Amino acid sequence: MEKRYFTYQQIHKSAQRIAEQVEASGFDPDVIVAIGTGGFIPARIMRTYLGKPILAVGVAYYDINDKPTESPRKVQWIEEAEKKLSDKKILLVDEVDDTRTTLEYCVRELMRHHPEEIAIAVLNNKDKPKKGTLPSEVKHYFVGETLGDTWIVYPWDAHDIDEHDQLASHT
Ligand code: 5GP
Numbered sequence: 001m002e003k004r005y006f007t008y009q010q011i012h013k014s015a016q017r018i019a020e021q022v023e024a025s026g027f028d029p030d031v032i033v034a035i036g037t038g039g040f041i042p043a044r045i046m047r048t049y050l051g052k053p054i055l056a057v058g059v060a061y062y063d064i065n066d067k068p069t070e071s072p073r074k075v076q077w078i079e080e081a082e083k084k085l086s087d088k089k090i091l092l093v094d095e096v097d098d099t100r101t102t103l104e105y106c107v108r109e110l111m112r113h114h115p116e117e118i119a120i121a122v123l124n125n126k127d128k129p130k131k132g133t134l135p136s137e138v139k140h141y142f143v144g145e146t147l148g149d150t151w152i153v154y155p156w157d158a159h160d161i162d163e164h165d166q167l168a169s170h171t
Helices: 006-024 040-050 077-086 103-112 161-169
Strands: 003-005 031-036 056-062 068-076 091-099 117-128 138-147 149-155
Touching: 003 161, 006 031, 006 040, 006 117, 031 040, 031 103, 040 091, 040 103, 040 117, 056 103, 068 161, 091 161, 103 117
Parallel strands: 003 149, 031 056, 031 091, 091 117, 117 138
Antiparallel strands: 056 068
């Protein structure tokens, strides 16, 4: 599969563009919910522009024995913040919308907290048939860049960041 490399500089600018889209849309989130781990760095950059607090959640596709599972499961959630999310506007952030399974799972779980509204922000959406569907309550979907069905290599996965940046400059 074709690979696409993004530098930290590109990620920062993409997150800035998303924050600008959020501001232009009139959607004014009370809180950012970052899906870990890929959503952590994008959410933190968006916070620079949007100035909103971040809550973190962790979801994974493997079980306690490190075996892959059919659907995501929570490895960390925000039960203690439950009351704080009711009637709040949430900006849910992840790095990439691939099959959409993770986003659907997180939106549905967050809706149990009775927020006023949930919007989604991703650095990248892959233009492909999706397994997950977003509930009609999701009125806003912000994306930095839509790509085809390629494998995206983010800088935080690099063992050698200089080599990574070299590869990024060729794609
Ligand atoms: P989903 O299929 O649920 O939309 O995405 C699940 C997770 O798989 C994403 O949050 C992300 O961590 C990972 N993932 C999917 N596609 C890519 C990709 O192209 N590059 C990287 N680095 N991770 C991906």
